[in-house]
Amino acid sequence: MKMKTSLRLFLLVAVATCAAGKPLSKAADRNKLLLVSFDGFRWDYDQDVDTPHLDQLARDGVKAKYITPPMLTMTSPSHFTTITGRWVEDHEVVHNMMFDPKTNLKLPHKQTLKQSKWWDNGVLPLWITAQNQGLKTASFYFPGGAANYSGQAVDRVRVTDAGHPDDNETEWRQNIDTVMSWFADEDFDLVTLYYGEPDNVGHAHGPDTPDRKRIIRQIDRTVGYLRDAIGRHRLNDSLNVIITSDHGMTTVKKRPQVDEIVLNKYLNLLKLVSFEILDYGGFGILTPRPGREQEVFDALSGAPNLTVYRKHQLPESFRLAKSQRLPPIVVVADLGFNLNSRFIVYVNKGDHGYHNGEMDMKMIFRAFGPDFKKNFVSGPFDSIHIYPLMCKVLQIEPAPHNGSLEQTQDLLLHSGGGSQRGRLSAALLLLLITSTLL
Structure with a gap:
C-alpha cells in the first residue's frame, strides 16, 4: 500500500510538471528548428505567380500578411536583426559594406562575411546563445554565421564566396539534403539556411518582370523539395521550419521619366x-x-x-x-x-534600402512544423519579433533583445515549446495515473 501511494505521488508530480510546461527531459522533448531566408523575397511576390507548394505550406502552417524589416532595409543589417532580436543601432551592422570613415575602407558585402570585427559588437546571435545552453547549431551561407563572437564560433559553418552563383537550383536541393542530414544523422538543433534569390534577379531585371516570376517558381519548387526531404529524413514530427526574408524590392525610376x-x-x-x-x-x-x-x-x-x-x-x-x-x-x-x-x-533595375514603412520593402513569413498552428494567418509584425519566437520553439533562454513574444505567440500551438512527443507523454501519464488510482 505504501509503495502504491509513493507511485501515485510520483505520477502526480510528473503530470503537474508536464502541465506546467516543464518536460521531464527537456533535451528529449525539444524540437529542432530550421530558419530559411530567401533574400529580397517581397511580401507579395507569390500573389501573381502559381506557387502550389507555398500555398500548401500556408494551409499546413502559419502565414503572416507581411513582415516589416528594420531600418535599414539591407541584407546584412536585416539578417542580423532577425538572428539577434536587436535593433540595428544595438548590433551595429549598419550597412552591407564593411567601412571605416577614418581609413576610407569599403569592403563589398560578401567580403565582410568572414570579418568578425564587423559583426562582433557585443550582441550575441542565436547560434551562440543556443550553443551556450547545450544545443548544436549550424549556419549555411547565413549572414553573420562565419564570424566569431567573443572568441566563440558557430559549430558548423558554410560561407559563400564572392562570385559564387546564387541561382543554381540543383545546388539549392543539394544544400537542403546536406542540412537534412545534419538534423537527422548528426542531431543538430538549429540550422540557418540562406539563399541569395530572388534578390539578384530583382536587382538585375526589376521586380515587375517575367524573370522575377521565374525565380519565384524556382523557389516554390525548392520549398516542395524541402518538404519532401523532411519526410524522407523522418523529421516531420520533430522539425519546425521558418521561412522568411530580409527586405523587399522596388522598381528603380530612371530617365527619361525622372532625373537621377x-x-x-x-x-x-x-x-x-x-x-x-x-x-x-x-x-x-x-x-x-x-x-x-x-x-x-x-x-x-x-x-x-x-x-x-x-x-x-x-x-x-x-x-x-x-x-x-x-x-x-x-x-x-x-x-x-x-x-x-x-x-x-x-x-540596377530594382533596389531596396528605402524606408521600411514602404510596402515594397515588406517581406514574407511562413512557418510550419509540430509547434505551429495549421491554416493560420496572422497580422503583420516587425521582423525583430522572430528572435523570441525562435527561442521559445528551441526552449532556450534568450539573450537580451528588443523583440516581444507577445507579437508571435499566437502562431504557436499551446504557446509554443514542448514537442508533440512531450504532450503525448503527458497524456499517457494522465492515463496511467487514472488507471493506478482506480
Whole structure:
C-alpha cells in the first residue's frame, strides 16, 4: 500500500510538471528548428505567380500578411536583426559594406562575411546563445554565421564566396539534403539556411518582370523539395521550419521619366566630405569634414526626392540614432529613386534600402512544423519579433533583445515549446495515473 501511494505521488508530480510546461527531459522533448531566408523575397511576390507548394505550406502552417524589416532595409543589417532580436543601432551592422570613415575602407558585402570585427559588437546571435545552453547549431551561407563572437564560433559553418552563383537550383536541393542530414544523422538543433534569390534577379531585371516570376517558381519548387526531404529524413514530427526574408524590392525610376539624384550637383563632395557611401540603392551615409556638417546638411536639404538627417535627429522609429558606427549624416531617397554621387552609371533595375514603412520593402513569413498552428494567418509584425519566437520553439533562454513574444505567440500551438512527443507523454501519464488510482 505504501509503495502504491509513493507511485501515485510520483505520477502526480510528473503530470503537474508536464502541465506546467516543464518536460521531464527537456533535451528529449525539444524540437529542432530550421530558419530559411530567401533574400529580397517581397511580401507579395507569390500573389501573381502559381506557387502550389507555398500555398500548401500556408494551409499546413502559419502565414503572416507581411513582415516589416528594420531600418535599414539591407541584407546584412536585416539578417542580423532577425538572428539577434536587436535593433540595428544595438548590433551595429549598419550597412552591407564593411567601412571605416577614418581609413576610407569599403569592403563589398560578401567580403565582410568572414570579418568578425564587423559583426562582433557585443550582441550575441542565436547560434551562440543556443550553443551556450547545450544545443548544436549550424549556419549555411547565413549572414553573420562565419564570424566569431567573443572568441566563440558557430559549430558548423558554410560561407559563400564572392562570385559564387546564387541561382543554381540543383545546388539549392543539394544544400537542403546536406542540412537534412545534419538534423537527422548528426542531431543538430538549429540550422540557418540562406539563399541569395530572388534578390539578384530583382536587382538585375526589376521586380515587375517575367524573370522575377521565374525565380519565384524556382523557389516554390525548392520549398516542395524541402518538404519532401523532411519526410524522407523522418523529421516531420520533430522539425519546425521558418521561412522568411530580409527586405523587399522596388522598381528603380530612371530617365527619361525622372532625373537621377546626383548629389554632386548640390554640394562639392571632394571639398566638404571626407567619407561617403552614396551609390548604394536608396540609403546613403556621409562624414563631413571638420566644421562643415551644417553646410553639408543645408546643401542636401535642397536636393529633390530625398530626406537628409543628422544622425542624432533620426526618427525614433528608425532605431538608428544611438549607433556609434553610423556617420553623422544619413540620406534616405524617396521610394524608387537611386542615390548617385558623381554621375556613376547605375545599372540596377530594382533596389531596396528605402524606408521600411514602404510596402515594397515588406517581406514574407511562413512557418510550419509540430509547434505551429495549421491554416493560420496572422497580422503583420516587425521582423525583430522572430528572435523570441525562435527561442521559445528551441526552449532556450534568450539573450537580451528588443523583440516581444507577445507579437508571435499566437502562431504557436499551446504557446509554443514542448514537442508533440512531450504532450503525448503527458497524456499517457494522465492515463496511467487514472488507471493506478482506480
